[in-house]
Amino acid sequence: MPAADRHPGGAAQAYPGQRDGSRTSARRNRLGLTARAECNVSRPSRPTLVAAATPPGRSAIAVVRLSGPDAWAILERLTGRDASRWTPRTASVALLRDDTGAPVDEALVLPFRGPNSYTGEDLVELHLHGNPVLVNRVIGLALTYGATPADAGAFTRRAVLAGRMGLPEAEALADLIDAVHPLAASQALGRLRGASRTWAESRRRDLTELLAQLEAAVDFPEEPISPEQGTALALRVDELANRLDDEARRASAARVWTRGARLVLLGAPNAGKSTLLNRLVGEQRAIVSQEPGTTRDWVEAATTIGRLPVQLVDTAGLRDAPGSVEREGVERSRGQAAEADLLLLVAAPDAPWPDAEPLPPSITTLRVWNKSDVAPPPTPDWIAVAARDGLGIEALTDAIEQRLPLPEDQVQLGSLRQEQTCRVAAEHVRAAAMAIRADAPPEIVAEELRLAARALDRLLGIIDPEDVLDELFSRFCIGK
Ligand SMILES: Nc1nc2c(ncn2[C@@H]2O[C@H](COP(=O)(O)OP(=O)(O)OP(=O)(O)O)[C@@H](O)[C@H]2O)c(=O)[nH]1
Ligand SMILES: [Mg+2]
Structure with a gap:
């Protein structure tokens, strides 16, 4: 299905002649309209991003990534090959040409159709020969055809916003790229694959169970928590606070790696x-x-x-x-x-x-x-x-x-944000334990546990994810 049909207002209309599948026709149209005029015809609300996904410098290959509603249309422009001739997730070799039809590079092209892509939208990877001159040329052409330069972390931000990746996983990805030791990299991979989420969700369930006990006491005041039950409850709450504190401490110690x-x-x-x-x-x-x-x-x-x-x-x-x-x-x-x-x-x-x-x-x-x-x-x-x-x-x-020892087993939390949010959760849980020991009404104890649960929800990115996206993605490199 052509891109324009799936993205109303998308840019396939902005590149007339592309859908007839003929390279001559596509090229005639390239030459017939100035690119700037074309891209002003219909500007999609979400721009198509372009950036190099590999570092600058000379190398065997360099990857340029395009993501957004026009990604396939821009691919058509670069190759003169109609979208119907590309198979998602299948690599093929194509000659990329400039807007005069002159060859620019022979590339391995790997196209994806949203939502089955890294960003959840149409995405194209162009594996060029690793020369910055070629990379800049291809990015320049993509910009001419309506793409927008990607900011640091822009692709991953889209992945998060499209629900392809959660906040803890995006943070783990940053850690995976930054890791200075193989063990730190493998632990970051564990978090990318859900270790932080699983751990935080499990602590969240601990809180829910404790809250359920307290709510029974609130709902049936004629059956108050006995002193023995109170002591047992306070111990369980202590244990949870220790687990949260421990993990925050481990995350802090592991971050140097x-x-x-x-x-x-x-x-x-x-x-x-x-x-x-x-x-x-x-x-x-x-x-x-x-x-x-x-x-x-x-x-x-x-x-x-x-x-x-x-x-x-x-x-x-x-x-x-x-x-x-x-x-x-x-x-x-x-x-x-x-x-x-x-x-x-x-x-x-x-x-x-x-x-x-x-x-x-x-x-x-x-x-x-x-x-x-x-x-x-x-x-x-x-x-x-x-x-x-x-x-x-x-x-x-x-x-x-x-x-500064290497962490021995999986560290569940990575970023400073996760560590700090976990510490906040631990503080509320400790406050709950103190309230139980001070014989405070169960409502007060429950409120502290609810605040702890909210902190874990923030850790998981279930609430307030936008607040942290800017900070998080400023640490990413362009093209990630
Ligand atoms: N005997 C001896 N002298 C030392 C040693 N290390 C440094 N010094 C001398 O101590 C003096 C101060 O050294 P610096 O390294 O400039 O000291 P600093 O702590 O950086 O001083 P500030 O920059 O002023 O805070 C210099 O004359 C050094 O040569 C040492 O191991 N043994
Ligand atoms: Mg000095």
């Missing part, structure tokens, strides 16, 4: 933070000097520790700085610390750790005693190094690896 870890060096001026960063990176990345306050703004450098890609962040030394620039530098150090996956608290004989410094809660820390060539650490909880000479660095990297 999806996108690499951020290690922030924090300490008093002159502790040797910059020297340590240079040592770990293996190059003179940050300025080192005996003058306290040398580093004024944070400095980043990428390296690998064990199998884990890490971003090391050197910061300005913590102190009551006299000047506004220094003060701003110290504030930035604290800002960086709050974003760390692991904080390296660096001290030295002449630069002790400032005990009054508040540390961001729930961020793992490691104490590093530098300049151990001058004096040993005051207590055994410091890892002794001498960054300048490279002493103790292996023990330090081993300790870092131990603090």
Whole structure:
């Protein structure tokens, strides 16, 4: 069935001559009308997207993807081959031509008909030879024929909006593409295939069962919950809160294996933070000097520790700085610390750790005693190094690896959003447990459990999915 028949107002009318199946006719029409005029004739409400689905650069093949009501019509324009001659989900080789009929590339074409496609709409994959010149040429032609450049994540957004993919699965897809370790990739694949959904739905059912018990007490006030029943109920509620908290914690710990870890060096001026960063990176990345306050703004450098890609962040030394620039530098150090996956608290004989410094809660820390060539650490909880000479660095990297372990079994949640929503659910469940113990009316307990259920619904994308789509897809690449 031609695209126009299935998409009223679609663009097949905008490309006259295409449905007669003749290449000459199609080409005559291409030349007869300017493309811009054509695409203004009837603009579909949902534009057809085009983008490269593979990264720029030279390669064996490069894939250009088209999705939307005009995808097949644009394919007809590019190949001069009528839609009736394409079989959905069947690859065939075709010569792509420009609007003068000149050959552009020989491509493997893989067309899909909505709703049986990634985006749920008509979709075409063009597997070109992997040269950016060809990719840009074909995208340019598609734009001329009425397509719109796709934003980051635009194809997956359509898949979500068409109900082809849920929110947790779209997040898992981002994780699958970002994963920096094979195990993290395989766990992301598990979530893409429904692990997060299954787990969250199962916790949702736990809540429904608890609510059912409470509702019986609300409906039959003459049969109140006995103290024994109350104790048993509170224990079950505790157990659920623990499960939710545990999973949120596991997700947080596992995330470094999806996108690499951020290690922030924090300490008093002159502790040797910059020297340590240079040592770990293996190059003179940050300025080192005996003058306290040398580093004024944070400095980043990428390296690998064990199998884990890490971003090391050197910061300005913590102190009551006299000047506004220094003060701003110290504030930035604290800002960086709050974003760390692991904080390296660096001290030295002449630069002790400032005990009054508040540390961001729930961020793992490691104490590093530098300049151990001058004096040993005051207590055994410091890892002794001498960054300048490279002493103790292996023990330090081993300790870092131990603090950022690979997850052993399937991590059910991936994104920070999922983790935070799960924590919100856990907080409400804990509040419910407290209310039971305080002998609060069952309505109050039930309300907390309902709020927890709402948090899980948000996690699953059952409610408020639009609120998170922009944020989510801004992390995607163009063409995904
Ligand atoms: N003896 C000794 N000196 C070191 C060692 N590491 C660094 N230093 C010296 O300590 C001084 C300060 O080093 P930096 O790396 O600039 O210290 P920092 O913590 O970055 O200092 P700020 O940027 O001012 O916060 C320099 O003179 C370094 O040469 C070490 O392992 N042993
Ligand atoms: Mg420094």
